[in-house]
Amino acid sequence: MEKKDIDWSNLGFGYIKTDKRYVSNFKDGAWDEGVLTDDDKVVISECAGVLQYAQTVFEGLKAYTTEKGNIVVFRPDLNAERLEQSALRLEMPAFPRDRFVDAIVETVKANDGFVPPYGTGATLYIRPYMFGSNPVIGVKPADEYQFRVFCTPVGPYFKGGAKPITIRVSDFDRAAPHGTGNIKAGLNYAMSLHAIVTAHKEGFDENMYLDPQTRTKVEETGGANFIFVTKDGTLVTPKSDSILPSITRRSLVYVAKEYLGLKVEEREVFFDEMKDMAECGLCGTAAVISPVGKIVDHGKEICLPSGMADMGPVTRKLYDTLTGIQMGRIEAPEGWIKVIE
Numbered sequence: 001m002e003k004k005d006i007d008w009s010n011l012g013f014g015y016i017k018t019d020k021r022y023v024s025n026f027k028d029g030a031w032d033e034g035v036l037t038d039d040d041k042v043v044i045s046e047c048a049g050v051l052q053y054a055q056t057v058f059e060g061l062k063a064y065t066t067e068k069g070n071i072v073v074f075r076p077d078l079n080a081e082r083l084e085q086s087a088l089r090l091e092m093p094a095f096p097r098d099r100f101v102d103a104i105v106e107t108v109k110a111n112d113g114f115v116p117p118y119g120t121g122a123t124l125y126i127r128p129y130m131f132g133s134n135p136v137i138g139v140k141p142a143d144e145y146q147f148r149v150f151c152t153p154v155g156p157y158f159k160g161g162a163k164p165i166t167i168r169v170s171d172f173d174r175a176a177p178h179g180t181g182n183i184k185a186g187l188n189y190a191m192s193l194h195a196i197v198t199a200h201k202e203g204f205d206e207n208m209y210l211d212p213q214t215r216t217k218v219e220e221t222g223g224a225n226f227i228f229v230t231k232d233g234t235l236v237t238p239k240s241d242s243i244l245p246s247i248t249r250r251s252l253v254y255v256a257k258e259y260l261g262l263k264v265e266e267r268e269v270f271f272d273e274m275k276d277m278a279e280c281g282l283c284g285t286a287a288v289i290s291p292v293g294k295i296v297d298h299g300k301e302i303c304l305p306s307g308m309a310d311m312g313p314v315t316r317k318l319y320d321t322l323t324g325i326q327m328g329r330i331e332a333p334e335g336w337i338k339v340i341e
C-alpha cells in the first residue's frame, strides 16, 4: 500500500483511525475464526461485563520500518504470552498465542500505509485487547468475549532529544501484594489516573510507586518499569510479584548482559538506595527508556548524577543498543524480530 499522507515527524501520541482492525468473538466456549473489518465501532450490551465490572485486558507493541525497509514487530510472542496471563487472572478465556501473533501480522499488513518510514522516529503502535461482551449483572465472569487489534501511527516519543524527567514518590499505591499489579489490565490504569493527574498538577512527570506493605521498596511507575545504574556500573532492576513484567525491561537486561557485558541484579530495590544511584530510567514500549533526572520524596530532592540535560552514559548505551536491534542496525538475538513484509 502507498504510504498515507501524514507528517510523520510531527505526529503526537494520539489515536488516528486506520483502515482495518482485527476482531474475533468468543461464544459457547470457543473463539470464531476472526476477521479484518473496516468497522471501528464496538456495539455491546449496556450491561456488558466490561462496562459493569471492568473485565478487560490489553497489550501494547509497535511495528516499525527497519533500515533495510522491512516492516517488523518486536517479540510479539511475549505479548501473546502476557495477554494470556492477564486474561486467566481475570477469568477470561485465553486467546491462542499463535493466533495472537497472526492477528498482529494481519492487522499491520492491512494498514501498511500507516507504518511510518525509517528515520522519522515515528512508529505504528498496536493495541490488542479483550473484554467481556455479554450482559453480566450478578458479579461473575462474562460468557462471551471480544478480542480486537487496532493500530495507530504515533510520533517520536522524544521530540528534540530525550530530556530527563522529574518523578515523585506517590502517596497512592499502585498494586497490592498478591493483587493484580503483574497483569496488563485497564483496572490498574483506572486507579492510577488520580495519582498521575495530581502529580502533573504539582509539576511532576510521573509517580514512583513503592510497595504498599512497607513503603520501603521501589516498584514501578504507572506504565513503565524502573532500571537503575549504580555508581560502579551495575544495572539494577526491581524484582517484585506486583510489577508488570515489561518486555522492554526484560530485553534491556539481556542486552546489558550479552551485548554490553554489564553486571545485572534483579532484586528488591530499597528507596534508601536511590541516593547512591548514578542513573535511573523508566522502560516500556512507548519510549524504550525515559531517563529520570530527579526523584522527589515529599519535598526532599534526590538529583541523579546523570543530571537534567541528557541520558546517563550507561542508559544511552542501553537505549542505542536496543533501538539499534529493533531498527535492524544491530544483529538481534534469535526470535526477537518478526518480519511482516
Ligand SMILES: *Cc1c(COP(=O)(O)O)cnc(C)c1O
Pocket: 060, 184, 220, 221, 222, 223, 224, 225, 244, 245, 246, 247, 248, 249, 283, 284, 285, 286
Ligand atoms: C505495559 C506496561 C509496562 C511496560 O511494558 P512493556 O512490555 O515494556 O511495554 C510497564 N508497567 C506497566 C504497569 C505496564 O502496563
